Amino acid sequence: MKIMTKRSLSDRQKGMICIILSAFCFAWMNAFVRLSGDLPFIQKSFFRNLVALLFALAMLLREHGCFLPKKGSLPFLVLRATAGTLGILCNFYAIDHLALSDASILNKMSPFFAILCSWIFLREKLNWKQGLIVLGAFVGALCVIKPTFANADLFPSLIGLLGGFGAGVAYTMVRRLGQIGENKAYIVFFFSAFSCVVTLPYLLFCYEPMTWKQLLCLVMAGLSAAGGQFGVTSAYCYAPAKEISVYDYTQIIFAAGLGFLLFAQIPDWLSILGYCIIIAMAVVMFFYNKESDK
Template sequence: MSKKQQAIIYIICSAFFFALMNMFVRMSGDLPSIQKSFFRNLVAFFFALIILLRSKEGFSFQKKNLPAFIGRSFFGTLGILCNFYAVDHLVLSDASILNKLSPFFAILFSYFILKEKLTLVQGSAVAAAFCGAILVVKPGFAGANVLIPSLVGVTGGMCAGLAYTLVRVLGQRGERGPFIVLFFSAFSCLITLPYLIFDFHPMTAGQFFTLLLAGLSAAGGQFTITAAYTRAPAREVSVFDYTQIVFAAGLGFLFFGQLPDILSVIGYCIISGVAIWMFLYNLRKDHHLQQ
């Protein structure tokens, strides 16, 4: 498979893993978002650490890329905190949808930071997927108890989009995916550790186990989405990240009894249809280039 096709498969896998993560975060109950974020990144840190310890390159990286590493980690951490807050205060699928505005923002940031051009077909696909997301979220927000978490969720999507753009920057400069994950996870744990020390909320065994599952899911999502954005530009693969909406809706129904309305179903169909259409379009385009 080409790098683009690999990236598509990786990003769909990451969408499923992140939907699982949000489900486990919701299941962990009434714990602070910062505490949930710490355990989510702690598991990913040890996964990346083991991989790097077994690699020949070890922990080497280019010092000139340190600002990009810090930027990716800062905005990634902020995106996680915003997403977890939205997950705790909104319907699971709605919170996931707001976070999945990140591909839209990733394309915008890639245009300004990486100067990556956007074709009409790619732009139309992202716009269609974005419209599908709007059908699902139905932005007729009423009351501060819904408006504030929704705005926080949008902010989280924007921060995630910028973080993934910086992942692309690091990938283009030859940085390895496991080290990108390790740096981000360590940075996030260090940032949230002081809060954990001074305001730790006791957890039951069930909550602790659920957060570990959230961390395992997050590790899977982090590795696969890093692999995706280091293999292909955001404009070519980010539309497939919207499949998390479908995964989130399914998990929300199975575990929380949340049944989407007709507008949501139409939105899911639009998003899935666009993803399939883009995949076939990329296959056909690659075939023509090889001839």
């Protein structure tokens, strides 16, 4: 019995695994969104959230879960859904109006906003060593993405940054809901339903016809998003942002692999350097946390 206890995963390790799986799913989501072609960003976001809603609904029915929030969790659910919807819409808008590298780096500000919001709202401590490690991962992301803000329009750039902020606030609320003990499937269900309701009026009046291939790509994007949502929800329920957010940058590595397989994109030497930095920071964070536990 003691041996089994020693071998069991800690909450931090579970959070790390969940966020890496989430990054893998979100990399596929971005690939399918790109494959879906030229469609309105709100229409893309609606189908993304609709599939995630059905997936979460199936999970709740399977678990015989309650469709009412736990006591005290409703304000955080509303904040999570509002910020998450804002993050998705702004991110999709930025992708449609900016170079993909610019939109990506702006969205990758979300872990930093999550750490800042966790420090402000949840009173989770952040020391200078952890801050430097996360900063190092951010430098690696810059090497991979190579943003060119000088060529970007001001308004779309601000919208993209707002999307990163929305995602960061949403992840902070997920962490708080995990502390309350809210059902993970219900968190995803509430967010997906909220997002669908918000975007439905646009779809009713401005729907653009799609081919079956575009529809299939959006359905697959929704399924990937559902996997990513469950992954990131579980991750931030298990552990605080400062300990696991660095692993979210593995999405860049997954995206590079998918880019090569699907779009014949080959990374340059600066991108490879970024991969090495990100992996190194993840290893440093792992050993730092392990030493802190001792």
